[in-house]
Amino acid sequence: MSVPSTHFPSQSLGEILLGWFRRMARRLPWRETKDPYAIWVSEIMLQQTRVEAVIPYFERFLQRFPTPAALATAPEEEVLTVWSGLGYYSRARNLQRAARMVVERGGFPQTYEEILALPGVGEYTAAAVASIAFGLPYAVLDGNVMRVMSRITCDFGDIGSLATRNRLRDAAQRCLPPGEAGSTNQALMELGATLCLPRNPRCLLCPVAAQCRARAEGVQDELPTKLRRTDTVAVETTLLQIERDRQILLRQRPSGGRMAGFWEIPEAAELPQAEPIEEVHRFRHSIMNRAYRCTVLHAVNPEPMDPAPAGYSWVDRSRLPDLPLSTMTRKALRLK
Template sequence: MLIPPPRKANQLLLDWYTAAGRDLPWRRTRDPWKIMVSEIMLQQTRVAAVIPYYQRFLERYPEPKDLAQAPEQEFLAIWSGLGYYSRARNLQRAAIQITEAGGFPETYEEIRTLPGVGDYTAAAIASICFSLPYAVLDGNVMRVISRMTLEKGDISNSSVRVRLKEHAQRLLDPKRPADFNQAIMELGATVCLPRSPQCLLCPWREMCQARAAGVQGELPIKLKKRDPVKLAMELFLVEKNGSILLRQRGTTESKLAGFWELPVARDMPAAERGECLGSFKHSITHHDYTIEVYRASAAKAPKGFRWFQMEELENVPVATMTRKALALV
């Protein structure tokens, strides 16, 4: 597992990135708060989905102090639909820590102590905002380095990840760490794709060992994920005078705490079921749901429920499953 000469690899990659890199809103700034928001939002979420949330979030919370003092229901409403809501809560905790410290931390070690910030996010912020020579290692980078070095170990193995991180660190251009990190992530996101890698467009095609061996489509190696559990669910749409009935999850619940959602049948055992409005699919971690939505009627709202006008839903956190259900109406 050899790596190419770093200087040659750097120049090829950076030249390619200058010509082919996408114009993304977070690439127009070196503000650590704005970079942190983008990196947290991009965790397990596609770029196209993040962009509008990123712009709305920073319009409302342009500085850490703005989020630090925001009510939870308010910032969760802005985040609603993006998923993985612990990210938003961690981001507020980080904003509080930054505000109390009097400014954003400027070393990798200090950045790493912020809530919700792991090795990858700390390296991204440190390199992009403070030009510190820390290589990032996300899924895209692991794929690129695995193919470049013909890594045949399982990338879910910690020792393999350490090896890939060492390769990335050796390749990193210490004079341009921000550009290098963003370039290698861009290469993985747009060219060195999981399926059907676009090798002819790759600046590293002549030095890629997986391509030379004809196995680029087989790497990286990762143990097969377990099959998802398939479940069925029924949601009730109860309406009255133009309002709909929603239930709020308890603040101690492990998932979606404090979010509002349509009731399921067990929430309203006395409700009368009406017509089926349709169905849709929804996935949460290792669970695939088939969800049917029914009109229903009830004499009164159970405890913990509240009537909402549709326009009010923009100002409260609403579960993504409920948003999908309401789209059927």
């Protein structure tokens, strides 16, 4: 179903949003700076991750790597350790590769096209950094903005389709008052994050309720349209917590594959000879379209594993905070 809208928002809508944003914006650490490096780091962290979860990571990351040069020269394992827990670790690796390019070219790129050319930067991040750090007139289109614009313009097109996205981006672009792209983009994202919520949008508090066509037609709860593409796959897995003294058995993922260099506790299928002693706990974890139900068992090995089997290491528990651990392993070991 695709019903292109004929309702076009304008710069006056952007100005209303801007006034609201200046009064109501949440104070977030990346809004206190114009440093393109810091804004870029925040935008990469905010991909796929909630604002509240990002704040402590952002502060720690900037403390440890305050400049592109500091990030470019750090050991990769240290970068992954500081990122550990945020998930989607290719983001951290791309950040470091991009930081090296920034250092090589002698400064942060200042055009949309050059920012877009950095590893790990897509159209959304390039538009966000270009507009917020440099005031360039590029509309951002993330999930929040798509929801807001689909409602304001009452566009029932599938937001998974390129045509709908282009229409919504055009509509957002027309909202940007001259010289105010960065703040207006943030205002649209803020509206989506705080009032124009996926369920039960808080239209009574909305600064652009009078301009919102979906509200006028009473269909705001039906938008945006998102057609289902992939079903979630349920996966049951058993993880083994095998310890001796203060050491735990871990394996490091091989280089070249997904999450290369990260440490994990073994799955039961990898060590069929291990004998379970008791269940420690259960938890759920999602990766892409896989929904894991994980059971963690205390286990022992009938043979002394000294040295550890090939691919595994005995790791002192005191070292765990300094290692890049997969999020599933962090949950399994109940680490923060």
